Each structure stands twice: as C-alpha cells, then as structure tokens.
Amino acid sequence: MSEQTSIPADPELDPRASYATDQSVIRRLAGLLHATAGTKTTYAPATGQPIAELPISGVPDVRAAVRSARKAQRAWKGTALADRAAILLRYHDLVLDHRHELSDLVQRESGKARKQAFEEIAHVAMTARYYGRKATELLSPQRKLGMFPVLTRAEQRFVPKGLVGIISPWNYPLSMAVSDGIPAVLAGNTVVHKPDSQTPLSALRAVELLYEAGLPRDVWQVVNGEGSVVGSEIIQNVDYVCFTGSTKTGRIVAKQAGDRLIGCSLELGGKNPMLVLRDADVQRAAEGAVRACFASAGQLCVSMERLYVADQVYDAFVAAFVGRVKRMRVSAGTGWDVDMGSLISQAQLETVSRHVDDAVAKGAKVLAGGKARADLGALFYEPTVLEGVTPEMECFDAETFGPVVSLYRFADESEAIQRANEGEYGLNASVWTRDTRRGRIVAAQLIAGTVNVNEGYAATFGSVDTPMGGMRSSGLGRRQGVEGIRRYVDPQAIATQRLLPIAASHGVSDEAYAELMTTALRVLKKLGRA
Known part of the structure; x- marks a missing residue:
C-alpha cells in the first residue's frame, strides 16, 4: 500500500x-x-534535531x-x-x-x-x-x-x-x-x-x-x-x-x-467535507483533493477529511485520486520538489496511527498509505486514503488532523448535503462541479463558515475581504474582512440634537407631544425612511 x-x-x-x-x-x-x-529546547520535527x-x-x-x-x-x-x-x-x-x-x-x-x-x-x-x-x-x-x-x-x-x-x-x-x-x-x-x-x-x-x-x-x-x-x-x-x-x-x-x-x-477544529458532484471534472477534482487533504500533512483546520463522491464519477475519481496520492513525494527535504513533510509531534503521530489502525481493525480498506515511515524520520506518516469507514470507527467523526481522508459514495446531492452537515463541526467545506452556479447553490446549504467551489480551502483563505471562521463547535467570531x-x-454612537429636544417643550403637553410623535413616525414611514 x-x-x-x-x-x-x-x-x-x-x-x-x-x-x-x-x-x-x-x-x-x-x-x-x-x-x-x-x-526549553525546541526540535525540528522532520529530523528530530534540536533547533534552539x-x-x-x-x-x-x-x-x-x-x-x-x-x-x-x-x-x-x-x-x-x-x-x-x-x-x-x-x-x-x-x-x-x-x-x-x-x-x-x-x-x-x-x-x-x-x-x-x-x-x-x-x-x-x-x-x-x-x-x-x-x-x-x-x-x-x-x-x-x-x-x-x-x-x-x-x-x-x-x-x-x-x-x-x-x-x-x-x-x-x-x-x-x-x-x-x-x-x-x-x-x-x-x-x-x-x-x-x-x-x-x-x-x-x-x-x-x-x-x-x-x-x-x-x-x-x-x-x-x-x-x-x-x-x-x-x-x-x-x-x-x-x-x-x-x-x-x-x-x-x-x-x-x-x-x-x-x-x-x-x-x-473541523471535520471538513468535500463533495464531488456527478458533473465534476474528475481529474481537476482529484488534483484539488490531494492539496485539500494533504497540505501541511493534513494539519490544517480547514483541510478535508471526508470526501463524498457521486455514484456517476466515484470509480473514475477514486482511481485518479488514489493514483495521485501514491505518487506524492514525501520527504524531510526543504526543496520545492517535496509534496508533504512530517507531522509536528509524537502526539500527532499517535493520533493518526490510532485512527487508521482502529478503522482497519473494524473493516475499513486502505487504498493508499496506511503506515508510519520511520525510514524518512520519526514523525512521518504516509498520505492515507480509507474506504468503508463506518460510524463505529474513531476517524468517522473525530478530527484526525493528519494525512488521512475517508471516501464515501452517494446517490443524490440531497443525501450528500445531509451527510456533509452531520457532526458537531462547521468550519470549511468544498464542492466540485462544472456548473459553478449549481455549486454555489449546494455550497449555501452546507453548515460551514467557509465553502470553496472547485477549490479545497485556498479560495476563501486567500480572499481576505471575506470572513473566515467556524459555525457550531468550530468556533466563534471571524478573521479577515x-x-x-x-x-x-467597540462601536460608539454619538448623536447631536439640534433646535428641539426629544421631549415635550414650548408649552406642549406630554400627551400632545405623544400625538405629534405618532404623526411624525407615520410621515417618516410614508417617506420611505428607515
């Protein structure tokens, strides 16, 4: 594998x-x-050597x-x-x-x-x-x-x-x-x-x-x-x-x-879903999924951990995606020819290993990757693609935060949307389709603070005029924009009143003032004023 x-x-x-x-x-x-x-001494995770x-x-x-x-x-x-x-x-x-x-x-x-x-x-x-x-x-x-x-x-x-x-x-x-x-x-x-x-x-x-x-x-x-x-x-x-x-x-x-x-x-955190619709460009979606799932070794809050793929393109997508994953260049090198580096710590490695081992023990199939790579360094784990992940497996709904993704087949888009919205998180999502208008319609139905159409995370991450953050257990507030x-x-309101007070005055009774105010409010509505 x-x-x-x-x-x-x-x-x-x-x-x-x-x-x-x-x-x-x-x-x-x-x-x-x-x-x-x-x-405190810090260490380079890729080599284990002390930094400072x-x-x-x-x-x-x-x-x-x-x-x-x-x-x-x-x-x-x-x-x-x-x-x-x-x-x-x-x-x-x-x-x-x-x-x-x-x-x-x-x-x-x-x-x-x-x-x-x-x-x-x-x-x-x-x-x-x-x-x-x-x-x-x-x-x-x-x-x-x-x-x-x-x-x-x-x-x-x-x-x-x-x-x-x-x-x-x-x-x-x-x-x-x-x-x-x-x-x-x-x-x-x-x-x-x-x-x-x-x-x-x-x-x-x-x-x-x-x-x-x-x-x-x-x-x-x-x-x-x-x-x-x-x-x-x-x-x-x-x-x-x-x-x-x-x-x-x-x-x-x-x-x-x-x-x-x-x-x-x-x-x-997030357990982010990617939806590949029936009309998606399979090759483009497969290439985008590699980046969406394995950038920074999957240690990215907005990376994809769940891939829902339409029946009509499932087999073609899986072949294209898994083929690309198997060709990924994994290394401790610092050059531009490396696709994925190491995990950050032993704790992260243990989480990734535990999630994969648990899934395999309960019947999941490993299509690519599936094990640590001590030959590359103490904290390396292969980019891993799983099929047949079920709810009793830990990686089904728990955030892995590593280079592991699960594949799921769906029959119709409403089913995919429902499954994508399951769970406690709502940080990021991705939709792939040749019809970008339909992609935006699907995106609007997903419970996520950011949704990318025909991208994994970079479109919203890089569009700094738009807000970025999570719904549900994925957070509060927004960065960007x-x-x-x-x-x-803190917004501060300052209002300056001219000529007349906002109260009865100049011999007008409180009752008469209330009637004048009523008339004024009706006039302002007719004038279209907010």
Missing part, C-alpha cells in the same frame, strides 16, 4: 536552511521575548509585557490611522522580500513542505496589504441616520478595545501568528502574543519585521511558554482574546473570557 515516492534528503545540508540554523539569528530572535523563567534552547516566560513576564503594552497603547491609539496603515504596507513588502528566510524558519519548526510554507508568507502579505489599503474605509467615523432628519445628527465611531491577547498555533506558525494581530494594531490596540512553544521562531521573525516596518516595539509584545500558564495569564489581563487551536482548548478559553466578560474570537477588524473595536 505504500507507494509514495520518498526523497532522501537532509535539510541540514540544504543551503536554504542556513537562516533557520544560524545561532546568531536564533539568539537575536530569542532576545525579543519577555522570558525569565528558564529555558529558548527562554520561557512565567507569570511575572506576562504581567511585565501587559504593563508595557498598556502604557504604549495610550500613545499608539493617538497615532494617525494613515500612519498605522503605512506600516502595514511597508510590512507587505518586507515579508515578500524575506520570503526565503521565513520559509526556512517555518519548515524547520513545523516540518511542512516548502510550497505550504510559502502559502503562509503569501497570506500574511495579502492580509497586511488588505488592511493597509482598507484602513480608512473600515475604521473612519460613519454618518448614520438620526432619529429626525436635520434635527438629529448621528455618527458611529470605532474605539479600540485596548490590549488584545493573541494565542497562535503551531500548524501555521507564521500566518496565524501575525494575520490576526495585524488588524488589531491597525485599529489602535496593542498586543501581547503567545505563539505555540513548539514554533516560536517563525512568529518572532514575523514580529521583528513588523518592528522594521515601523511598529513601535512596545505595541506588540511576545511571550513564550505553555498555554496553561502563559495563555491563562494573558486571558486574565487583556481586553480581548484571539485564539486558534483545538475545540477542547477553545472551550476553556471561552469560559475564562466569559468569566471576565471580555470578548473572544476562536477558530477551532470587515469582521476581522471590527472584533477589535
């Missing part, structure tokens, strides 16, 4: 990895941390970062919006200019293939450019309808929350580290940020480039450590928290935020 191509390569020998292994670079990045509570011994933050470090950020916010919120936006536009260029070294860091820390590392760089640049260009439109005061024409002037302003806590994950250590914070600082907030302790260097270099673009150092503070200590302390001291991670941990974050009556946005920045501000 294991026909995937192996590329024996040692990333230590690849000159492009030199930036990620340069100890002077690592020491410089470590110096950006608020951290005095000891050290980095300082760890404790509660006093978080509190120091909070004090510094709160002090900085008083001046930062008074900085002209145009000046804040200009920093983001400079940042866009810096991220692209330093794309090679950023890719080195992302690959070294996460084990992913270079093509997926570049996705993160492109997403950060697009996010910075979008908010930099849209700043005035999204944050300038807006005129609103007053209670009475001419007499009442109403406007809405956007007041920054103050201090935002960002807790970012290991699976997209660059993009998720800064893409949520970019609109936060643009809106006039300061940030205290905890990247995942397995992948802090990618985040630190991304923040360092923000400093180079002109962001004051105290506006964005970084701490490093375990979520149970550092993450919890952040939540206890900020005015809003943004978290990306598992649904289990997201519930804890939501409870802690709720106890303090502060807002939060949470992008959490207007929703992605408005979560970091």
